[in-house]
Amino acid sequence: DAGITQSPRHKVTETGTPVTLRCHQTENHRYMYWYRQDPGHGLRLIHYSYGVKDTDKGEVSDGYSVSRSKTEDFLLTLESATSSQTSVYFCAISEIGEGPYEQYFGPGTRLTVT
Amino acid sequence: LAKTTQPISMDSYEGQEVNITCSHNNIATNDYITWYQQFPSQGPRFIIQGYKTKVTNEVASLFIPADRKSSTLSLPRVSLSDTAVYYCLVNQAGTALIFGKGTTLSVSS
Numbered sequence: 001d002a003g004i005t006q007s008p009r010h011k012v013t014e015t016g017t018p019v020t021l022r023c024h025q026t027e028n029h030r031y032m033y034w035y036r037q038d039p040g041h042g043l044r045l046i047h048y049s050y051g052v053k054d055t056d057k058g059e060v061s062d063g064y065s066v067s068r069s070k071t072e073d074f075l076l077t078l079e080s081a082t083s084s085q086t087s088v089y090f091c092a093i094s095e096i097g098e099g100p101y102e103q104y105f106g107p108g109t110r111l112t113v114t
Numbered sequence: 115l116a117k118t119t120q121p122i123s124m125d126s127y128e129g130q131e132v133n134i135t136c137s138h139n140n141i142a143t144n145d146y147i148t149w150y151q152q153f154p155s156q157g158p159r160f161i162i163q164g165y166k167t168k169v170t171n172e173v174a175s176l177f178i179p180a181d182r183k184s185s186t187l188s189l190p191r192v193s194l195s196d197t198a199v200y201y202c203l204v205n206q207a208g209t210a211l212i213f214g215k216g217t218t219l220s221v222s223s
Contacts, residue, residue, distance in 0.1 A: 033210055042201060042213030043158065050208070058210060090157045094208070101146060101207040105157025 003027050004106040006091050012112045019078040021109050023091030025071075031094040032074040033103065034058075034066060036087040043090060049074055081113045117141070118202045123218045132189045134217050136202030139183050145204040147178060147185045152199045152216070161200075162187070189219075197221045 003026030013019050023032060031050055035043035035058075045058030047066040055066050063085060065077045078085055088110050092103040119137040126132045138147065146165055150158040162169055164176040164185070175188040189196060201216040 031208060035213075040215065042215050043211070044213070045210045048210050059212075092157070092211075096207045100148075100160070100163040101205070102148070102160035102163065103158075103211060105159070108155070108157055 006106040021076045023074045029093040029095040033092040034076045035090045086113045134187045144206045150201045
């Protein structure tokens with residue numbers, strides 16, 4: 001399995017509080033992604049990064065910000081959490097090279113906003 | 115919006131071959147066709163990827179006709195542990211993946 005960890009794995013927080021989720025990789029992959037998954041839906045892209053300090057918005061970026069100061073870490077911040085941000089968050093990494101292009105997913109963070 | 119259409123659910127029995135067809139009428143020249151598998155409470159896992167014709171690996175085969183407007187994932191002799199959600203995606207290298215709702219495969223004994 002690709003070396004991807006997410007922390008925390010579970011978190012309960014109150015509406016209006018800031019929350020930061022961390023994705024850490026040991027594969028030295030250039031691309032990193034944050035997705036959210038809600039019941040009955042596939043994964044939806046929040047933000048992605050194509051290099052250190054290079055990030056861009058995805059489909060559902062409102063209310064989220066990201067930072068990538070090192071290759072191995074990609075942080076997702078909810079500046080002021082809302083109940084609609086209750087979800088499972090997945091980080092993914094990828095690299096372009098020979099062979100199939102695939103993304104490797106982390107184990108997920110289950111976030112509950114009360 | 116997802117760029118693919120696939121059945122919402124399928125049922126099968128252990129030992130049978132399962133074929134899941136995906137429609138991607140607007141596939142671009144640079145797009146690959148990729149299938150992912152997801153178990154409950156886990157992240158998606160890459161199964162197979164192809165561009166045209168047939169691709170086979172140790173777990174599945176992928177059939178792609180010449181016009182590339184559809185593809186079929188074939189799982190030989192499924193077992194209970196193949197019960198999962200299967201996502202069909204079209205994507206280019208280095209780009210984010212656009213997921214639909216996938217196909218929920220239920221395998222019974």
